[in-house]
Amino acid sequence: MNLYAIGAMYRSEMSRFFRTIMQSFISPVISTSLYFVVFGTAIGSRIDQVDGVSYGAFIVPGLIMLAVMGQATSNASFGVFFPKFTGTIYELLSAPVNFLEIVIGFVGAAATKALFIGAVILMTSFFFVDITIAHPLAMLAFLLLTCLSFALLGFIIGIWAKNFEQVQLVPMLVITPLVFLGGSFYSISMLPPVWQVTSRFNPVVYLVSGFRWSFFDQADVPVGLSLMAIAGFTGGCMVVIWWIFKTGWRIRS
Amino acid sequence: MPMVDIQNVRKQYAGGFEALKGVNLQIEEGEILALLGPNGAGKTTLISAICGITMPTSGTITVGGFDVVKNFRQARDLIGLVPQEINLEPFTKVIDAVRFTRGLFGKPKDDALIESILKRLSLWDKRDNRTMELSGGMKRRVLIAKALSHEPRVLFLDEPTAGVDVELRRDMWDVVEGLRQDGVTIILTTHYIEEAEAMADRIGVIRQGEILLVEKKDSLIARMGEKELIMELADPLAALPGALSDFDLVLSEDGTCLTYRYDTSAERTGIATLIATLSAQGIAIADMSSRQKSLEDIFVGLVDEHGEDAA
Numbered sequence: 001m002n003l004y005a006i007g008a009m010y011r012s013e014m015s016r017f018f019r020t021i022m023q024s025f026i027s028p029v030i031s032t033s034l035y036f037v038v039f040g041t042a043i044g045s046r047i048d049q050v051d052g053v054s055y056g057a058f059i060v061p062g063l064i065m066l067a068v069m070g071q072a073t074s075n076a077s078f079g080v081f082f083p084k085f086t087g088t089i090y091e092l093l094s095a096p097v098n099f100l101e102i103v104i105g106f107v108g109a110a111a112t113k114a115l116f117i118g119a120v121i122l123m124t125s126f127f128f129v130d131i132t133i134a135h136p137l138a139m140l141a142f143l144l145l146t147c148l149s150f151a152l153l154g155f156i157i158g159i160w161a162k163n164f165e166q167v168q169l170v171p172m173l174v175i176t177p178l179v180f181l182g183g184s185f186y187s188i189s190m191l192p193p194v195w196q197v198t199s200r201f202n203p204v205v206y207l208v209s210g211f212r213w214s215f216f217d218q219a220d221v222p223v224g225l226s227l228m229a230i231a232g233f234t235g236g237c238m239v240v241i242w243w244i245f246k247t248g249w250r251i252r253s
Numbered sequence: 254m255p256m257v258d259i260q261n262v263r264k265q266y267a268g269g270f271e272a273l274k275g276v277n278l279q280i281e282e283g284e285i286l287a288l289l290g291p292n293g294a295g296k297t298t299l300i301s302a303i304c305g306i307t308m309p310t311s312g313t314i315t316v317g318g319f320d321v322v323k324n325f326r327q328a329r330d331l332i333g334l335v336p337q338e339i340n341l342e343p344f345t346k347v348i349d350a351v352r353f354t355r356g357l358f359g360k361p362k363d364d365a366l367i368e369s370i371l372k373r374l375s376l377w378d379k380r381d382n383r384t385m386e387l388s389g390g391m392k393r394r395v396l397i398a399k400a401l402s403h404e405p406r407v408l409f410l411d412e413p414t415a416g417v418d419v420e421l422r423r424d425m426w427d428v429v430e431g432l433r434q435d436g437v438t439i440i441l442t443t444h445y446i447e448e449a450e451a452m453a454d455r456i457g458v459i460r461q462g463e464i465l466l467v468e469k470k471d472s473l474i475a476r477m478g479e480k481e482l483i484m485e486l487a488d489p490l491a492a493l494p495g496a497l498s499d500f501d502l503v504l505s506e507d508g509t510c511l512t513y514r515y516d517t518s519a520e521r522t523g524i525a526t527l528i529a530t531l532s533a534q535g536i537a538i539a540d541m542s543s544r545q546k547s548l549e550d551i552f553v554g555l556v557d558e559h560g561e562d563a564a
Contacts, residue, residue, distance in 0.1 A: 002326070008356025012345070019344060087340030091399070094304040095357040096329040252308060 005097045009105025013079050017113050024113065025120060028067050032121045035063055036128040039185060050187050053216050056129040061212040062184025063125070068118040068143065069150045069179055069204070073171050076110035076154025081167050084158075084251075093252055099245030103155065110151035111144075118143055131215065138223075139214035145230045146207055150175075152237035159250050178204045183212075188220040203229055254318055255279035256407055256438045257303065262312030264298055264462075272298040274462040275312070280440060282406075285433060286467075287453035288442040289552055295462040296442040297337060300409050304334045316407055330358065333405030337412040337442075339392045343385035347376055350384055351398045358403035370398050373428060390421045397428065408432060410441040414448060426452060446549035460556055475517060479546045482513040482524060487537035494534050500527055517545075 017024055040056035047055040083089040092102060125131065133139050161167045182204030188196055199205050200221075210226025213219035219226065244251070257280040264273040272295045280286050288296050301307040303314050305325055314321045319328040341350060351367055371377045374394040379387060384395055393413070400408060410429075414422045429439060429452055443449055449456055450470065457467040466473075489508035500523065503512045515522045531538065 002359040004356045004359045004361060008353050011356075012342075012349075012353050015349070016344070082342070086342055087336075087338055088342050090306055090334070090336050090340060091354060091357060093306045094329060094332065094334050095354075096326040096359055097357065098326075248308060252306065 002097050002101050005095060006101050006105045006108075009092075009097075009102065010109050013106060013109030014112065016079070017075075017109070024117070028071070028117045028120055029124050032063055032067065032124050033128075035059070036125070040128060050190070051216070051218050053218075054129065057131050058187075058212075058216075059185050060122070060125045060129065060131055061215050062179075062208055064118050064121050064143070065146065065182075065204070065208050065211055066179045066184050067121050068114045068146055069175055069207075070171055071117045072110055072114035072147045072150035073154035073157065073175055074167075075113045076107055076151040077158035077161065077167050077171075078154075079106050079110055080155050080158025081161050081164075085164075089251065099242070102245075103152075103241055107148065107151040107155050110154055111147035114147040114151065115143065118147070133215050134217040135214040139211065142207070142211045142214055142226075142230070145234060146211070149230060149234040149237060152234065152241060156237060156240050156244070159244055162250075178202055179208075183208050183220060203233060206230065256282040256317060257440070258313075258315045259299075259303070260313045262299070262302060262309045262314060264295075264302060264307065265310045272462050273302070273309070276459075276462070276464055278457060278464055278467060280407075280438060282438050283433070283436045284454045285429070285439040285441070285452055286455050286457060287449035287470075288440065288457045288459055289444065289446065289449055290442070290459035291444065291556060294459045296459055297411055298462075299459070300334070300411050300440070300442065304332055304409060305329060330403075331406045333400035333403065333408045335393075335396050335400045335408070335410045335413055337415065339389065339396065341384040341392055341395060344383055346381055346383055347371070347387070347395055347398075348380040350395060351402045354399040355402040360403045366404070367402060370401050373431070374398050375424065390417050393417055393421065394424075397425070401432075405437065407438045407440070410439065412442055412444075414443070414445060422448075446552055458552065458555055465555060473551065474545065479514055480517050480522075481544045481546075482515065482527075483542050483544065484511045484513070484531075484538050485509060485540040486511060487539045490536070494536075496530060496534055497527075500530075502527075 036056065036059075039059055044055035044059075049055065050058045083092060157167065157170050161169075181199070182202050183199065184204075188199050188205060188209070191199065206221055206226040206229035209220040210223050210230070213223045213226070243249070257278070259276055259278040262273055262276045263271065265271045276295075276299060278299075288299070290296050298307060302309045303316065303321060305321060305328075308322075316328040317331045319331075321328045345353070348367065348371065351371065352362065355363065355367070368377065371380055374397060376391070376394050376398055379391060384392060387395065397410075397413070413425055417425070426448075429441075432439060439452075441448070441452065453470050455467060456470050456473055458465040486509055490504060490511075491508060493502060493504050501514045503514075504510070505512070513524070513527060515524065528538075
C-alpha cells in the first residue's frame with residue numbers, strides 16, 4: 001500500500017474543499033434552512049404528524065440524505081473529472097499507485113466532504129425541530145455507507161463523463177428525482193397502492209427508510225432490507241470501478 | 254543491464270492506427286538520449302508506454318530491470334516525467350503541487366529537498382503563487398520541479414523547451430547537466446536539433462513508429478558529416494577554370510568565394526590536390542574556413558530519404 005500517495009490524493013482533494021469552505025458550508029445551511037421554512041413550517045403546519053412524528057422532524061433524515069447523496073456524487077465526480085479535464089491525470093497514471101489507492105484517496109475525500117455536510121445539516125436542524133436519535137450508531141453507519149456508496153458512484157460518473165455537462169447530468173436527471181421520489185419528504189405509506197409498489201424499485205427508498213429508522217425507530221421497509229440494498233449498491237459500484245481500472249476504460253488508452 | 258530496455262514494442266490504437274511498429278531501444282544508465290523525429294513520429298507514444306500512461310499492444314519494457322506492467326511500482330518509482338502539454342491544476346500553489354507529486358510517488362515529506370529543487374529552477378519566489386498565475390515558461394518549470402520531486406533515476410523530458418524563451422532553455426540545459434552529474438538517465442524528445450546537439454550523448458531518430466537509427470552523437474555527426482571548405486579568393490573569378498571541373502566546387506555569384514564539399518570519412522578528402530591545382534592555376538586564396546554539417550542537415554537528409562522509401 002502506497003500510504004503516502006493515498007495521503008497526497010486525499011489532502012489534495014480536501015484542500016479544494018477548504019479553498020471553497022464558505023460555499024461548501026454556507027450553501028447547505030441555507031438550502032436546508034429554506035427546506036425547513038417551506039416544508040417544515042409552511043406546509044408542515046397543515047400536516048399534523050407522520051407515523052407519530054412531527055412533520056418538521058420527519059423530513060430531517062430525508063433532507064440529510066438528499067444533501068449527502070448529491071454532495072458525495074458531485075464531489076467525487078468532479079474530483080475525478082477535473083484531472084481528466086486539466087490533463088493532470090497523466091500524473092496519476094504514471095505514479096506507482098494501484099486503482100485501490102486512487103479510489104481510497106478520491107472516494108475517501110468525497111465521502112468525508114459529504115459526511116461533513118450531513119453533520120452540518122443535522123446541526124442546523126436542531127435549531128428548527130426537536131429530534132432525538134433512537135439508534136445513533138446505526139444512524140452513523142447508514143450515513144457513512146451512503147457517503148461511501150454515492151462517492152463511488154460519483155467516481156464512476158467522473159471517469160465516464162467527457163465534459164462538464166455529463167458530470168452534472170446524472171446527479172440532475174437520476175439522483176435528484178430518485179431522492180425526491182424516494183420518500184425524503186413523505187412516508188411511502190402515504191402514497192396510493194400503485195405508487196407504493198413502484199417505489200419499491202427505487203433504491204433510494206431503502207436508504208431513506210433505513211436512515212429514518214435510525215432516528216425514529218420506524219421504517220417503510222424492514223431495516224435489514226435497507227442494509228442489504230446499500231451493501232449491494234456499494235458492492236456494485238466497486239465491481240464497476242474494478243472493471244474500469246482493469247480495462248483502462250476512458251482513462252488509459 | 255540497460256537502465257531502460259524496450260523490446261519489440263508495438264502500439265496499435267483502437268482506431269487501427271499503429272503508432273509504434275516494433276520498437277527496440279536500450280538506454281544505458283547515466284546517459285542522455287535525444288529522440289528526434291517529426292510530429293506524429295511516435296515519440297510521445299513511446300514515452301507514454303514506458304511511463305504507464307498507455308498500454309503497449311505487445312512487447313516488453315523494463316526500467317531498472319523492472320517490467321513496467323508487472324512490476325509497475327518498482328519501475329515507476331524510478332521514473333520522472335515532464336509531459337509535453339502544460340498540465341497543471343490551476344488553483345494549486347506551486348509548492349503544494351510539487352509536494353503532491355512527491356507524496357504520490359510514495360516518498361515522505363522533505364521540505365529541504367523541495368526548497369532546493371524550487372531554488373534550482375528559480376521558482377522559490379513563486380512558491381505561494383497559484384499555478385494559473387504563472388507564465389507559460391514558469392509553468393514548464395513547475396512541471397520539471399514536480400518530476401524531480403521524488404528523486405527519479407530516469408527522467409523523461411517530452412519536448413521540454415517547446416515554446417520556451419532562451420533564458421529558460423539555458424536554465425534547463427543547466428539543470429539537465431546537473432542531473433547528468435548525479436547519474437540520472439535522461440531521455441528527451443525534441444525537434445530542436447540544437448538541443449539534441451547541445452545535450453545528448455546519443456541520438457535516436459524515430460519516424461512513423463520506427464527507430465531509424467540510434468548512434469553516439471559524435472560518431473553520427475562524424476560518420477554522416479560532410480564538411481565544407483570555404484575559400485575566399487584574392488581576386489574574383491568570372492567562371493570556374495576547366496582544370497577544376499573534377500572537384501565538387503561551387504563558385505559564389507560574385508565570384509569571390511569557392512566552396513568545396515568533402516566527406517571527412519573518405520580515404521582522401523582531395524584538399525591537398527585541390528590546393529595544388531588552385532595554385533597551379535594561379536588562383537590566390539585570401540582566407541579559408543571549414544564548416545561541419547550540422548545535425549539538422551543530417552536529420553533532414555535522413556528523414557527525407559526514408560520518406561521516399563515509404564512513398
